[in-house]
């Protein structure tokens with residue numbers, strides 16, 4: 001089975017000042033597949049996925065070598081605008097972070113900043129995104145209330161809807177369920193499986209069951225290094241590296 | 254274990270006493286203001302006092318209308334706001350958005366230092382440099398005018414506004430910014446559509462506190478406003494704001510006389526004004542924290 005590579009990291013090294021946070025990472029993300037990134041706290045998972053949409057540029061004193069290819073083109077090339085990369089590679093964060101605006105405005109924001117003016121189009125897109133994020137039923141009668149009044153799980157689905165509205169091709173999830181209850185978590189996992197049809201998905205998680213449930217591929221990071229990458233099923237049933245096995249069986253981390 | 258507990262109790266005691274003492278001082282000041290200020294209203298009615306157009310406290314038939322003083326304060330404060338809001342908020346935005354990390358670590362303490370320069374220094378600067386400059390520029394009989402006071406007060410309040418507005422900007426959670434960038438917004442859009450609205454009430458608080466600093470400022474105003482207790486018609490005339498009147502006249506007003514009580518009543522007006530300002534500022538900033546989901 002040959003799958004198209006959507007994103008490819010080639011010899012990526014990354015530094016925060018003198019901290020060597022990522023060491024020679026080579027990794028592929030296949031199109032329309034869910035890839036989970038697992039590993040103990042501080043091993044560089046967030047750092048890595050924040051490179052994929054150039055979010056780490058907001059942190060001063062960092063240094064990167066190597067390449068990250070999106071559809072074969074290096075996103076760090078001097079001719080590429082970070083804003084364009086972020087439109088194509090959306091991100092959902094660990095803590096739900098809706099803007100202190102209305103539910104509607106939270107979603108339309110991504111459209112208006114990208115130059116969409118057509119009101120009807122925006123209305124439709126807001127509805128469509130909320131439906132895709134399985135939130136429409138719960139909020140359709142209060143679109144103009146503050147998003148901060150929603151529950152944590154609803155806020156996180158709103159953040160997903162916000163990302164969907166922009167029509168990116170890839171979505172990065174950084175521990176999207178870390179602050180959610182089991183029911184909200186289940187909803188979001190269901191959603192991720194649904195979104196897989198249209199998106200390439202990368203999800204960082206500390207929850208082994210979650211990685212096993214939602215992902216097709218799994219990458220195991222340890223202290224800034226990629227230890228093992230492979231089909232989720234294989235990683236969880238027959239890991240090649242002892243460290244991977246130790247981690248997923250809960251013997252450390 | 255026991256010692257630590259005793260120590261803790263002692264600290265607690267000291268801080269309670271200190272907090273209590275400052276409360277006592279505050280209450281004491283308020284009582285004195287009322288006690289010394291209210292007797293003037295046996296001579297003139299409150300509306301005569303507030304809206305009377307003549308401030309002739311030392312005439313043989315004295316008049317105690319403080320409208321000229323109130324208007325002078327209002328004019329000078331408004332003028333100062335026009336100066337300090339764009340300067341203060343603008344420099345806060347610069348510090349926050351454009352200045353690099355290095356620049357920021359130098360500039361921010363510098364701004365805070367500026368805020369702590371004694372007002373007499375600003376006043377001196379106004380007298381020696383601004384006064385002749387304005388006099389020549391507009392061909393005035395004197396450069397000590399409402400304009401001069403506005404400019405100096407505005408410059409003086411700028412660091413306060415800048416520092417507080419910068420704080421307000423820093424309170425905006427990083428996650429809002431990240432969320433905005435993540436949907437493909439650029440820096441300018443993020444700043445104007447997410448960061449500034451989120452910091453909006455914090456910035457308003459900064460402006461109000463800057464204003465209350467301008468209203469309550471005495472020394473500078475005394476030095477550069479010119480001192481004429483007449484209703485102002487233009488920024489190029491000398492004026493006598495409330496603080497200047499109190500500072501200049503308290504020494505010569507016989508204790509316990511009408512003039513003396515009138516000055517206390519002016520102080521009362523000032524006190525109530527700044528009190529209201531601060532309450533409003535507190536109210537807005539509380540709403541701001543709630544809006545950002547920070548604990549109230």
Ligand SMILES: Nc1ncnc2c1ncn2[C@@H]1O[C@H](COP(=O)(O)OP(=O)(O)OP(=O)(O)O)[C@@H](O)[C@H]1O
Nearest residue numbers: 016019021039040041042043044045046047048059
């Ligand atoms: N902004 C930063 N400045 C300096 N060092 C950082 C910064 N962010 C992360 N680091 C360091 O980089 C390393 C990797 O951090 P990262 O946040 O990527 O880990 P993580 O795998 O996402 O951990 P967690 O599971 O706790 O989220 C850590 O050693 C961390 O201390």
Ligand SMILES: [Mg+2]
Nearest residue numbers: 045046047174
């Ligand atoms: Mg992380």
